[in-house]
Amino acid sequence: MKYLGDYKIVLLTCSVIALSIYIAIYRIEFGNGNFTANRTDGGGKVSENPFFDDDFMFMSVSEDIDRSFSLHYDYYRESCPSAEKIIAKSIRDISDVKPSVAPSLIRLLFHDCFIEGCDASVLLDVDESNTSEKEASPNLSLKGFDVIDAIKSELETVCPGVVSCADLLVLAAREAVLVAGGPFYPLETGRKDSAMAFKKIAQDELPGPQAILSEILARFASRGFSRRETVSLFGAHSIGITHCTFFENRLYNFSGTGKPDPDFNPGVVQELKTKCPFSVSASSPSASPGLVPSLPASDSRNSYGMSSGSSNDGVIDLSYNNEGGDENFGTRYFKRLMEKKGLLFSDQQLMGSEETELWVRAYASDPSLFRRDFAMSMMKLSSYHVLTGPLGQVRTTCSKVLPRN
Numbered sequence: 001m002k003y004l005g006d007y008k009i010v011l012l013t014c015s016v017i018a019l020s021i022y023i024a025i026y027r028i029e030f031g032n033g034n035f036t037a038n039r040t041d042g043g044g045k046v047s048e049n050p051f052f053d054d055d056f057m058f059m060s061v062s063e064d065i066d067r068s069f070s071l072h073y074d075y076y077r078e079s080c081p082s083a084e085k086i087i088a089k090s091i092r093d094i095s096d097v098k099p100s101v102a103p104s105l106i107r108l109l110f111h112d113c114f115i116e117g118c119d120a121s122v123l124l125d126v127d128e129s130n131t132s133e134k135e136a137s138p139n140l141s142l143k144g145f146d147v148i149d150a151i152k153s154e155l156e157t158v159c160p161g162v163v164s165c166a167d168l169l170v171l172a173a174r175e176a177v178l179v180a181g182g183p184f185y186p187l188e189t190g191r192k193d194s195a196m197a198f199k200k201i202a203q204d205e206l207p208g209p210q211a212i213l214s215e216i217l218a219r220f221a222s223r224g225f226s227r228r229e230t231v232s233l234f235g236a237h238s239i240g241i242t243h244c245t246f247f248e249n250r251l252y253n254f255s256g257t258g259k260p261d262p263d264f265n266p267g268v269v270q271e272l273k274t275k276c277p278f279s280v281s282a283s284s285p286s287a288s289p290g291l292v293p294s295l296p297a298s299d300s301r302n303s304y305g306m307s308s309g310s311s312n313d314g315v316i317d318l319s320y321n322n323e324g325g326d327e328n329f330g331t332r333y334f335k336r337l338m339e340k341k342g343l344l345f346s347d348q349q350l351m352g353s354e355e356t357e358l359w360v361r362a363y364a365s366d367p368s369l370f371r372r373d374f375a376m377s378m379m380k381l382s383s384y385h386v387l388t389g390p391l392g393q394v395r396t397t398c399s400k401v402l403p404r405n
């Protein structure tokens with residue numbers, strides 16, 4: 001009887017092992033039919049799938065899974081050794097002629113990674129089966145797609161079908177940070193591209209320029225970013241531009257008062273009124289009800305409106321009126337916030353809690369602390385929720401998914 005009991009236990013254990021291996025293989029092969037189900041966050045840790053979180057799983061199987069699902073340094077060493085050099089050189093060359101490209105690419109990276117991870121979903125055009133994130137209102141003023149397309153076609157001539165658009169975007173943005181005077185940070189590669197876009201999520205999840213602090217922190221926290229990391233990432237707003245639409249309610253009609261935002265430096269408000277004349281976005285669809293029709297009114301929290309960044313809208317440097325001159329990347333932005341000179345309402349929100357204000361002050365006074373933190377946060381952002389291994393594809397044109405077989 002004892003032997004029979006042991007035999008049953010062995011049989012049961014074998015069945016459990018066989019079933020687990022079967023489930024493992026099934027999930028890898030078919031990804032539950034859902035490309036977004038299995039993604040990794042940075043260093044190859046597979047997340048969002050309870051299957052991978054179970055430590056009791058059999059080591060040999062899970063180690064193999066781990067390897068094929070993780071990013072690596074110099075992933076293209078064998079398959080496309082010149083990839084990183086081509087990307088870096090292209091960004092430097094293009095930026096020499098057109099400096100505005102660097103900030104555009106950094107923003108593009110943020111808008112990609114923040115929505116379902118760094119999977120180049122933001123680059124897809126609309127087609128029969130896909131909507132496009134480009135049509136979500138926070139993305140209407142994104143730029144830099146042409147630069148990514150140009151570099152991708154160069155990569156395709158050198159090593160066809162090898163370098164993913166997701167890797168291209170994070171590497172291009174890293175070079176853009178350097179070109180803009182920011183820090184270098186190492187990046188692992190091996191991201192794959194998504195086979196779909198997430199327009200609705202982009203519409204709902206990217207914070208708008210009227211977002212309040214609690215909303216901003218919650219959006220970043222839900223993606224694993226601490227307050228310190230969130231504040232450091234905002235340092236990217238020390239470069240690039242913003243359209244008047246995104247802050248003009250602060251000049252003319254803050255919260256329906258018909259007056260400027262009391263939290264906006266009065267000197268800067270006066271100057272900006274000449275650059276962003278009254279009522280550019282008077283007919284903004286996000287106007288609060290009951291307002292005098294000619295007052296710009298974009299207080300509503302989602303706030304991008306439908307005509308965001310339209311071409312007849314004025315454009316202002318995010319570092320406008322930067323008395324410190326060409327100071328360190330990052331530092332100047334945080335100093336501006338301390339002087340109530342942040343252009344976007346959402347920027348100035350960082351001064352709205354003890355903890356975030358503490359980091360603003362720390363970064364304003366310690367450039368090397370900021371550079372270290374920004375580098376770490378950009379690494380984290382660039383590896384957020386990536387697709388690896390068989391879970392994604394390598395598009396040959398960044399704006400189109402691969403044709404189905």
Ligand code: HEM
Nearest residue numbers: 103104106107110141207208209233236240241242243346
């Ligand atoms: C609450 C979070 C954020 C909001 C509401 C926000 C909003 C905006 C807005 C409204 C603009 C102006 C776009 C235009 O007029 O064309 C802008 C520009 C920019 N943003 Fe953000 N942003 C946020 C976070 C970030 C983060 C985390 C990064 C990067 C790590 C970033 C990088 C940039 C850059 C580089 C620009 C300049 C783009 C250019 O010159 O083309 N932003 N942002």
Ligand SMILES: [Ca+2]
Nearest residue numbers: 112115117121
């Ligand atoms: Ca994405």
